[in-house]
Amino acid sequence: MSIPPSRLLVLAGPTAVGKGTVSAAVRETHPEVWISVSATTRKPRPGEVHGRHYWFVSEDEFDAMVAEGRLLEWATVHSAARYGTPRGPVEEALAAGRPAMLEIDLQGARQVRETMPEALFVFLAPPSWEELVRRLVGRGTESEAERARRLETARVEMAAEDEFDVTIVNREVHQAADELVALMTLGARPGPSTPRLE
Structure with a gap:
């Protein structure tokens, strides 16, 4: 199945699923793609x-x-810090005709859908809940209380998968990155007719 290529792709998913790592792989291997930097x-x-x-x-x-x-x-995430996407750079990238990607949280994706419904909304999912927990604990960057808060947030975020146009399962970082770029530039959706990319 094919979908029209989208110059603006919105990537969201549960905490610790690897959105930042996949975005970094896109940045490294596909310099033609402009990726928003959040505040x-x-x-x-x-x-x-x-x-x-x-x-x-x-x-x-x-x-x-x-x-x-x-x-x-913008949104308050994990009942703590605020995150937001600066508007100007996104508009400039799209005006220049570049494929652009926003890597944001679920609340942010919902706001962008209100203002830019023509964007393609992609949910990055873990291979399993157990793997998500392993990745979060393995990072070692949060306290026990912070990990518990993030896991609670992740349960809520996982339930929102149906709100998205396409799901990509993050089994291997570079494969997930390539699938994202294909959606932006080719409109390609691997597989027969499923919106979930394994």
Whole structure:
């Protein structure tokens, strides 16, 4: 089955499913794809670079971005930090004719659907719930309380899969990245007629 190629792809999925890792693989192997960098009020994790992984901003700076309409979407995630997608760079990439991808959370994807329903909405799913738990614990970047909060959020996020146009199962990072790029540039959907890409 084929679908029309979409210049704007919105990627979401449960916490710890590997959205950032898959996005990094797209960035590395498909430089023609423009990937949005989110703004966030959370502190950087080890190895994260301001302007590359996220725009790390203060609460006051984030408030100003919201008040001035400079965010395409924003949300408070895990009952803690706020995340948002700067509007200007997305509009510039699309105006330049580049395939563009937003890697955002579920709340953000719902907001973008309201304002840009023509985008293609892709849910990145783990191979299993057990694998998702293993990945989250294996990161070692969160406290026990934070892990518990994220797993609770992930259960809610997993239940939203049906809201998306296509599901890609993240079994192998580069395969998932290639499937995303194919959806943006070719409109290709592997498989007979299922929207779930294994």
